[in-house]
Amino acid sequence: MEEAAYLAGLIDGDGSIYVRLKSQKSSNRKQVVVAITVVQKSDKTKFLENLQKLWKAGKIRIRKDGMVEWYIQKRKEVKELLEIIFPYLKLKKPQAALCLELVNELLQINELNFDEIEKIAIKIAKMNLSKKNKLLQMSP
Numbered sequence: 001m002e003e004a005a006y007l008a009g010l011i012d013g014d015g016s017i018y019v020r021l022k023s024q025k026s027s028n029r030k031q032v033v034v035a036i037t038v039v040q041k042s043d044k045t046k047f048l049e050n051l052q053k054l055w056k057a058g059k060i061r062i063r064k065d066g067m068v069e070w071y072i073q074k075r076k077e078v079k080e081l082l083e084i085i086f087p088y089l090k091l092k093k094p095q096a097a098l099c100l101e102l103v104n105e106l107l108q109i110n111e112l113n114f115d116e117i118e119k120i121a122i123k124i125a126k127m128n129l130s131k132k133n134k135l136l137q138m139s140p
Contacts, residue, residue: 001084003054008088010051014038017082017095018128019102019121030114032121034078034103037071044068057081079103095124 011017015038022031040048042062048070052058057080058072072078082100089096102120 004084005088007051007055007081008085008090010038011036011085012089012091014040015092016128017092017099017124019099019117019124021118021121032102032106032117033073034075034099034106035071035073036078036081037069039067039069042066042068055081075103075107079107092127095127098124 015036017036018034020033020035022033036058038048038051045060045062045068048068049060052060052070057074057077058070061069061071063069072081079100082096082103086093086096086100098120102117
């Protein structure tokens with residue numbers, strides 16, 4: 001599918017595939033967010049909105065820094081999208097493989113082995129090249 005190959009290239013170049021771990025303030029539980037994002041200048045908002053409609057996934061967020069972000073965080077949507085684009089990914093294929101493994105486990109089980117999830121999150125974070133790379137985003 002031509003659209004899947006195009007999206008894989010876009011994510012390889014201007015996107016991220018990651019896991020974020022957050023403490024929930026209201027309880028002792030930890031929240032695991034598996035996400036795909038694509039960031040563009042705000043003049044490309046319509047372009048990202050069209051991708052969102054085409055893939056029926058995620059949300060659009062206009063950021064204060066002049067950028068627009070298409071982000072997918074619903075586990076089922078992340079899983080479906082990664083499965084479709086996986087064969088076409090080049091640079092972010094290792095992150096996608098780990099995220100697919102993790103999201104499949106999260107969708108199948110109720111009890112989480114948080115230590116294992118944390119190890120996977122750290123491994124993915126180390127693969128992602130970013131000036132603002134935060135291994136874990138833990139809230140107080």
